[in-house]
Amino acid sequence: MKSKTQHRHKRFLPKLAMVAALLLGSGVLPAALAGQGPEAPGWWSNARVVETLHLSAEQVSRIETLIYDSSGMMIDLRAKIAKASLELDRLLRTDDLNDDRVQATIDIIADSKCTIEREKLSVRVAVAKVLDSDQRAQLREVLKRAKTKRNRFKEYSGWNQRQEQRRERAPRK
Numbered sequence: 001m002k003s004k005t006q007h008r009h010k011r012f013l014p015k016l017a018m019v020a021a022l023l024l025g026s027g028v029l030p031a032a033l034a035g036q037g038p039e040a041p042g043w044w045s046n047a048r049v050v051e052t053l054h055l056s057a058e059q060v061s062r063i064e065t066l067i068y069d070s071s072g073m074m075i076d077l078r079a080k081i082a083k084a085s086l087e088l089d090r091l092l093r094t095d096d097l098n099d100d101r102v103q104a105t106i107d108i109i110a111d112s113k114c115t116i117e118r119e120k121l122s123v124r125v126a127v128a129k130v131l132d133s134d135q136r137a138q139l140r141e142v143l144k145r146a147k148t149k150r151n152r153f154k155e156y157s158g159w160n161q162r163q164e165q166r167r168e169r170a171p172r173k
Contacts (some may be wrong), residue, residue, distance in 0.1 A: 042067060049142055053135045062130050070123045077112045077119075084108040 043049050044063040054062075088105045091098065128136055 043139075043142070043146075049139075052142060053131070053138050055131075055135070059130050063127055066123055066126050066130070070119055073119060074116060075098070077116050081109055081112045 009145060015164060044055070044060050044067070048057075084105050088102065088109065112114050131139065
């Protein structure tokens with residue numbers, strides 16, 4: 001006979017799995033785990049980086065404002081892409097393809113992706129203007145070291161091998 005706890009776990013686990021699948025599919029959980037998104041602080045709030053770059057409180061505040069303002073816009077654009085992708089999928093599943101609607105939906109997706117890339121570059125330029133030339137050089141070094149550390153971790157953990165195995169198993173188009 002199962003205990004009440006085991007019975008509760010049996011009922012609870014499918015719900016937990018569904019929530020986890022939704023979070024993983026939406027990109028919220030992966031972004032949070034990867035240290036991205038508005039809920040995860042960036043390099044400008046890392047005390048060691050702030051000290052290394054000799055950032056003033058005003059610089060940190062200006063960078064944070066730039067990043068968070070941009071993040072709000074990016075969220076809206078990604079939602080727009082997701083909605084348009086869903087619409088495109090629906091249009092492509094119909095028996096009677098409406099070329100004008102399909103093309104308009106494709107244009108929405110392409111324009112939104114272009115706007116996202118333009119915004120990313122604009123923010124990089126705006127942040128670079130907040131920093132002086134020495135700070136920009138030091139930041140490049142800090143980010144380069146961080147990238148090297150991430151790559152070493154990926155190699156150590158076998159992440160690269162697992163990615164390669166997934167690519168090999170994936171069906172070719």
